[in-house]
Amino acid sequence: MSDVRHLYVHLPFCSHRCGYCDFVTVVGRQGEHDAYVDALLSELELEAVLLDAELDTIFLGGGTPTFTEPGALERLLGALPDAREVTVEANPETVTPELAALLSRNRVNRVSLGAQTFNTELLDVLERRASGEDVKRAVYVLRSAGFDNINLDLVYGIPGQSTADLERDLATALSFEPEHLSCYELEAKPGTRFTHAHGPELERQADAMEDYFERVVEQLSAAGYRWYETANFCRTPSDGRDLRAHHNLAYWEGRDYLGLGIGAVSTVGGRRWRNTPRLPAYVAALRDEDAPIRELETIDEGTRVREHVMLGLRLDEPLPLAGLGDALDDAALQRLTGLGLVRHDEHTIALTRRGRFLGGGVTADLLT
Amino acid sequence: MDQSRIRNFSIIAHIDHGKSTLADRILELTNAVSKRDMRAQVLDSMDLERERGITIKAQAVRVTWKGHELNLIDTPGHVDFTYEVSRSLQACEGAVLVVDAAQGTEAQTLANAYLAIENNLEIVPVVNKIDLPQADPDGAAREVSELIGDTPEHVLRISAKTGQGVPELLDAIVERIPPPIGHPDAPARALIFDSSYDQYRGVVAFVRVIDGVFRPRERLRAMAMGTRFEAQEIGFMAPAMSPVDALTAGEVGYVITGLKDVSELRVGDTLTTETGGATEPLPGYKDVKPMVFAGLFPTDSDQYPELRDALERLKLNDAALFYEPETSQALGFGFRSGFLGLLHMEIVRERLEREFDLDLLVTAPNVAYRVLERNGEWREVHSPADMPDEFDDVEEPYVKASIIVPKEYVGQVMELNNDRRGKFDHMEYLSPERVHLTYELPLGEIVLDYYDQLKSRTRGYASFDYDYIGFRPGTLVRVDVLVAGEPVDALSLIIHREFAYDRGRALVEQLKKEIPRQMFDVAIQAAIGARVIARETVKARRKDVLAKCYGGDITRKRKLLENQKKGKKRMKQVGAVEVPQEAFLAVLNIGDGKK
Numbered sequence: 014m015s016d017v018r019h020l021y022v023h024l025p026f027c028s029h030r031c032g033y034c035d036f037v038t039v040v041g042r043q044g045e046h047d048a049y050v051d052a053l054l055s056e057l058e059l060e061a062v063l064l065d066a067e068l069d070t071i072f073l074g075g076g077t078p079t080f081t082e083p084g085a086l087e088r089l090l091g092a093l094p095d096a097r098e099v100t101v102e103a104n105p106e107t108v109t110p111e112l113a114a115l116l117s118r119n120r121v122n123r124v125s126l127g128a129q130t131f132n133t134e135l136l137d138v139l140e141r142r143a144s145g146e147d148v149k150r151a152v153y154v155l156r157s158a159g160f161d162n163i164n165l166d167l168v169y170g171i172p173g174q175s176t177a178d179l180e181r182d183l184a185t186a187l188s189f190e191p192e193h194l195s196c197y198e199l200e201a202k203p204g205t206r207f208t209h210a211h212g213p214e215l216e217r218q219a220d221a222m223e224d225y226f227e228r229v230v231e232q233l234s235a236a237g238y239r240w241y242e243t244a245n246f247c248r249t250p251s252d253g254r255d256l257r258a259h260h261n262l263a264y265w266e267g268r269d270y271l272g273l274g275i276g277a278v279s280t281v282g283g284r285r286w287r288n289t290p291r292l293p294a295y296v297a298a299l300r301d302e303d304a305p306i307r308e309l310e311t312i313d314e315g316t317r318v319r320e321h322v323m324l325g326l327r328l329d330e331p332l333p334l335a336g337l338g339d340a341l342d343d344a345a346l347q348r349l350t351g352l353g354l355v356r357h358d359e360h361t362i363a364l365t366r367r368g369r370f371l372g373g374g375v376t377a378d379l380l381t
Numbered sequence: 382m383d384q385s386r387i388r389n390f391s392i393i394a395h396i397d398h399g400k401s402t403l404a405d406r407i408l409e410l411t412n413a414v415s416k417r418d419m420r421a422q423v424l425d426s427m428d429l430e431r432e433r434g435i436t437i438k439a440q441a442v443r444v445t446w447k448g449h450e451l452n453l454i455d456t457p458g459h460v461d462f463t464y465e466v467s468r469s470l471q472a473c474e475g476a477v478l479v480v481d482a483a484q485g486t487e488a489q490t491l492a493n494a495y496l497a498i499e500n501n502l503e504i505v506p507v508v509n510k511i512d513l514p515q516a517d518p519d520g521a522a523r524e525v526s527e528l529i530g531d532t533p534e535h536v537l538r539i540s541a542k543t544g545q546g547v548p549e550l551l552d553a554i555v556e557r558i559p560p561p562i563g564h565p566d567a568p569a570r571a572l573i574f575d576s577s578y579d580q581y582r583g584v585v586a587f588v589r590v591i592d593g594v595f596r597p598r599e600r601l602r603a604m605a606m607g608t609r610f611e612a613q614e615i616g617f618m619a620p621a622m623s624p625v626d627a628l629t630a631g632e633v634g635y636v637i638t639g640l641k642d643v644s645e646l647r648v649g650d651t652l653t654t655e656t657g658g659a660t661e662p663l664p665g666y667k668d669v670k671p672m673v674f675a676g677l678f679p680t681d682s683d684q685y686p687e688l689r690d691a692l693e694r695l696k697l698n699d700a701a702l703f704y705e706p707e708t709s710q711a712l713g714f715g716f717r718s719g720f721l722g723l724l725h726m727e728i729v730r731e732r733l734e735r736e737f738d739l740d741l742l743v744t745a746p747n748v749a750y751r752v753l754e755r756n757g758e759w760r761e762v763h764s765p766a767d768m769p770d771e772f773d774d775v776e777e778p779y780v781k782a783s784i785i786v787p788k789e790y791v792g793q794v795m796e797l798n799n800d801r802r803g804k805f806d807h808m809e810y811l812s813p814e815r816v817h818l819t820y821e822l823p824l825g826e827i828v829l830d831y832y833d834q835l836k837s838r839t840r841g842y843a844s845f846d847y848d849y850i851g852f853r854p855g856t857l858v859r860v861d862v863l864v865a866g867e868p869v870d871a872l873s874l875i876i877h878r879e880f881a882y883d884r885g886r887a888l889v890e891q892l893k894k895e896i897p898r899q900m901f902d903v904a905i906q907a908a909i910g911a912r913v914i915a916r917e918t919v920k921a922r923r924k925d926v927l928a929k930c931y932g933g934d935i936t937r938k939r940k941l942l943e944n945q946k947k948g949k950k951r952m953k954q955v956g957a958v959e960v961p962q963e964a965f966l967a968v969l970n971i972g973d974g975k976k
Binding site for chain 2: 021224226272278352376378
């Protein structure tokens, strides 16, 4: 078994934990970046047998991968195998000409910028360290270093955000002509400091969310972007370059992937595991060349097919019906087709434009 | 036993006024049950009764006191079982009337006391709970003595809890209640005042022998039903079953019939012997008819066969329970069930859910209607959906409602009754503080939320009871509810024409709150025939999808989706609309919507 072609590497370090964040992150511990990279490389060695000789994609996510101490980051990038698409997530305030050069000489060919918004007040609400100017500067620095595949992450539904604010953000984002845009609604987890601080305003935003979502899709579509996944948009250049996020596409198309680092998830051959989110335990285990503590889950055939439908219907390309077995409810399929939410032919199924806005409910209905 | 040494009596009391505790104390004092074996409240054998403080099935226990045989016949304590109470009382010569020293007389006590007086029973009035600090024994004694035309000095003061005064009560039972006066040599006649079903021995009848003698292995006949069987065993409860060779005139006991169906042996029927039997049955037999109806549907349609089996088994012990299969477009397969009243319905529902582990949807209750169809024939309608679109006349059941309330709430009670098409009948002061009101009311106005309204308008002080007085013509219409153009049979209601518009409006407004937004606009309409009288729209959702989904959280997102799926499964499908189960009870939640 050595055919995994997608590799995820988790770099958890951040200068600060943002109030709304629910990723596995570690603040401080600057002295431990090297030890962590050692652990990552030793996990890679341990699992190398799973990997295909040739990789399609590598994705460095976080945390703030670009907050990692440059020496450690360069050592990691240098030791990773080759891949056609290598993406690194970056926070705008970390993007310097030096960093851009470091990424560039280490075969990184795609940068995903966590912009969230260009509105400095709203960035404050999110407890982001960057200003609107930082975001603009970061894009400029990356462009100057020759990066021709940049993603901007945007968030809507931020406490205090108005429809006009969102429209300004979209216009600003478009002015940079990014190859790719990811637009998410702000997910405030119950019980977090953030939710506690912004309760009533978050409720007001929740009511406005369907309106925001419609505006995002309308405005980006009007600007010529392809709405290829529920929350993701890309340009469609005339040279035929496919600017979709190929690493993420692997998740949505149900392909196997290997994840390295704390809290990282892998799905390989019907097994899914999640590494311990605890940094010391992870580093200690791998120092002894042991696998870290992992949470295991078996993905049986039925589950695999259900996930395949759930993820596949997020995409604009029709999902082949072959291999779905009896996962789809025929009556629901007919009903939803009648309601103009689903279209299907003998071989494929896809959601209509309106169906995609209601993808969760439609999928729940469709699955047996 | 010589008839002159037999005393047959019941205890009449309001829920919580201490009937069961008193029964326990009597069993203990007469050594029928040792203190060690004493399970509090022996007579109420069903858990449910114990919990709700309600005695559902009457039983009879024989005890001995100073050379006398005392038969304590337990009566059901609620309005729904008036007929059963009346049969239990007919089996007695006297009744102990228990009133709570702190709370005084309640409507239900009053109703049963009058029932006892009508049956010519000797009343032994008792004020209970005199040990409580807030007790007012003298006040309660004055009230109860006025009620039954006795003197306050004649009222006994007891504490069933501590046992204080209970021996004196037993003496009073022997002294004041007359012995039975049947004819030991006449053809045998016994009154069936209760029955129950034992899975090994079949139907067990509880009887009071009026005349003659009954013996085991004799061929017997139930005179009204015509049912014939052999008495497999006869005996009395002490409180365990104790077989005997004979039950003679004046005695109370049981007959094991071997019959497999309780409906073959009805309460109130007369048992006699096949050979040399009586020719005249005892008076007073009535075929009790259910007056309140509701649809019972399994939440999970796969449970239909289990629901059917459970109803069959309940019916074995509950001859008053009625059910027939019903198919609802909205709710699927279920049963239209008939009950004596609201409490009976509640008890059946709880037993189905608790003893048979069923998850039920019970539709809003309605009453039985009599409809004169265009072909000139009267038909009884048990469900609004069953009401024909066109008819010549319709009648609905009326009750005489009896309400006791502190005088400051009389205005509120009158207002409520007027809102509910009540006709004032009578008002009297039971004491300077407490007023007894009687009204004639359509039962249909009571079955929904009348009792809740009464309680909330009187801060819980009102007590309430009612008795059927027959069918009367009504100006009634059927209001249908349409969801996305589809009529929802389970939501139809029959209502007085004058209230139709306001109720229909309140109902669609309530439904708008209960039906979640769907993937398309949903119209909710109320209509009388083809005429729409109210309309609301539940606007379509425009977004129902999780923003982010990547490799790290596929499992969690899948689980969220599975939960969403489960949520949908709990809904009922009306056409393409998902309607939550609760919405079918919307009519119960529209409050006093007609105002």
